[in-house]
């Protein structure tokens with residue numbers, strides 16, 4: 001790259017950043033309103049990026065609607081209700097969910113499920129998943145969902161621009177006028193002017209070195225919103241799945257060990273390197289079948305206190321079972337994941353379970369926090385909307401299984417309704433692009449080619465991930481977090497001394513990762529600051545020095561805002577419509 | 591990363607685009623059960639940041655990482671590196687650069 005650059009320009013009514021569950025749903029709905037829509041995605045086509053295609057996948061709908069409205073009589077329970085679903089979401093989120101959002105969610109979920117059925121989705125079966133008091137997990141095939149989205153986007157003639165990395169919001173006086181980014185294929189910059197911008201960019205799991213999630217999910221949506229002084233919330237609650245391979249490299253992040261121990265299908269024992277079944281210290285009754293929060297904390301404690309295995313995990317063992325019982329493992333319910341995960345033949349990666357244990361580590365899996373929205377996906381910036389995993393409010397401190405899929409279909413749709421309505425009413429309209437801002441973004445993006453310094457991009461990126469793992473991981477305390485914040489300052493300085501070495505224009509991964517790393521640092525900062533300030537443990541935020549859930553002082557959300565180069569935290573009361581937790585201090589995780 | 595007794599493996603990659611290309615060989619330490627994706631990551635991260643290739647899900651679901659391995663179409667993320675190999679871009683699509691192709695016009699699934 002040199003100082004000569006080209007900007008590709010587009011203009012549309014609505015630009016949607018993200019082509020998967022939330023983004024595609026929004027585009028399909030917007031097509032009904034005669035608006036010009038452009039979807040941009042980092043993916044090489046719809047279904048080639050994002051978490052949606054990786055789903056396994058359960059989609060949560062209240063069992064009563066499944067039974068009565070959808071006539072699904074097998075595996076469901078008509079005793080369930082939207083109210084029960086509402087209650088479980090709050091219980092799982094430890095009550096810091098926004099109840100107006102949860103209310104809208106449980107109301108809309110059956111309608112959006114109906115849309116998917118109308119578009120051709122074939123549910124496989126219904127099951128009761130962790131955290132739900134009724135069977136609400138409709139098992140669907142993620143690749144089938146993607147085929148449906150592709151078909152609908154084609155039918156609605158939605159324009160999709162692939163391999164586009166949106167890096168910044170364009171705005172003036174608190175009003176959003178479009179987005180700025182990089183066309184990764186041509187190597188040119190790109191601006192898209194729009195009346196409305198919808199961020200549907202998913203989570204930031206790739207901030208962590210071990211994750212179940214795809215490579216490109218580097219928290220870009222939250223980071224660009226943060227830089228544009230858009231409010232974020234609940235950033236201290238990234239969620240980890242307790243039980244993934246730390247090794248071998250090819251299957252790092254694959255969750256088979258979780259299924260062997262904790263997912264309720266096969267009763268593996270989790271052991272530390274001394275052979276202790278350490279869950280006894282945390283939950284002597286449910287042991288490996290404890291809540292995901294407690295299991296993750298327990299595993300992390302063993303690993304960080306040096307009682308893990310050579311690859312950085314704890315052990316999952318089946319050796320308490322006789323060999324001639326293990327012989328039948330493929331007949332246990334349901335065994336398919338031992339044979340196949342995604343495109344992997346798992347038999348190549350599992351040891352002889354009669355002889356050896358597998359190593360297992362928690363992996364970054366979901367972002368509960370993100371952009372603060374109201375019940376119509378509006379943010380505090382006029383013209384800017386957000387939907388899906390990039391948002392905060394629905395899940396509170398932790399989400400229920402299957403409810404992320406429901407999140408993207410319900411909220412993608414609500415965002416589209418709000419955008420259509422706001423444009424029609426003239427509440428939002430095209431405002432001019434600030435040319436100076438575009439120039440500034442170009443200069444900032446290209447800084448890595450001109451700034452003084454000898455830092456290597458990859459070494460900064462590696463250290464950002466390492467810091468996230470060690471200091472913004474599952475078990476936190478004051479000194480870890482403060483040290484993390486110090487390291488963060490250093491990483492920010494080092495980022496400014498990165499010298500990029502690759503001058504290719506087309507699909508320059510070093511340049512792409514340089515821009516992503518900036519976003520990862522912004523996410524890390526938000527997580528560390530929020531985690532440091534929250535002096536209690538709740539959901540996916542656990543502090544060794546404040547191990548209880550404090551509903552007297554901390555029945556609060558932390559809203560993050562970026563002011564004068566500093567992160568500011570505002571404490572807000574969660575929106576309550578129906579239920580409040582007892583105002584007491586409780587034991588963590590139950 | 592590699593100690594003296596780590597076995598090495600040669601990954602030869604067709605670089606460039608449809609107008610101009612050449613083969614380049616990288617020698618990398620062979621880790622137990624590493625995928626082609628892991629090998630490409632290693633090369634890009636530590637040997638040659640200019641290498642272009644696509645990855646996303648890394649579990650064989652998005653089908654975006656398809657490459658031709660010794661002439662056969664394979665997913666980079668689920669194919670294990672067992673010895674020396676030659677990698678070329680997926681010939682069904684126009685090449686952007688190196689192993690990165692543009693899948694825009696054709697949504698195969």
Ligand SMILES: Cc1cc2nc3c(=O)[nH]c(=O)nc-3n(C[C@H](O)[C@H](O)[C@H](O)COP(=O)(O)OP(=O)(O)OC[C@H]3O[C@@H](n4cnc5c(N)ncnc54)[C@H](O)[C@@H]3O)c2cc1C
Pocket residue numbers: 017018019020021022023040041042043049050051052053054055056057058059060164165166167200201202203212213214216217220221365366387388389390401402403404405406408
């Ligand atoms: C392995 C795995 C299994 C899961 N299984 C389940 C399950 O069974 N049930 C369930 O409910 N949930 C599950 N989840 C969670 C769920 O898949 C996600 O929360 C959900 O799919 C998010 O949808 P989304 O549309 O918000 O974002 P995503 O599907 O993550 O899509 C994000 C989109 O934004 C694009 N994007 C991101 N940044 C940029 C940028 N800067 N510029 C342009 N485009 C950008 C991406 O390319 C992508 O198109 C799982 C997650 C993982 C990782």
Ligand code: FES
Pocket residue numbers: 644645646647648649650651652653654655656665666667668
């Ligand atoms: S990266 Fe998705 S299939 Fe290989």
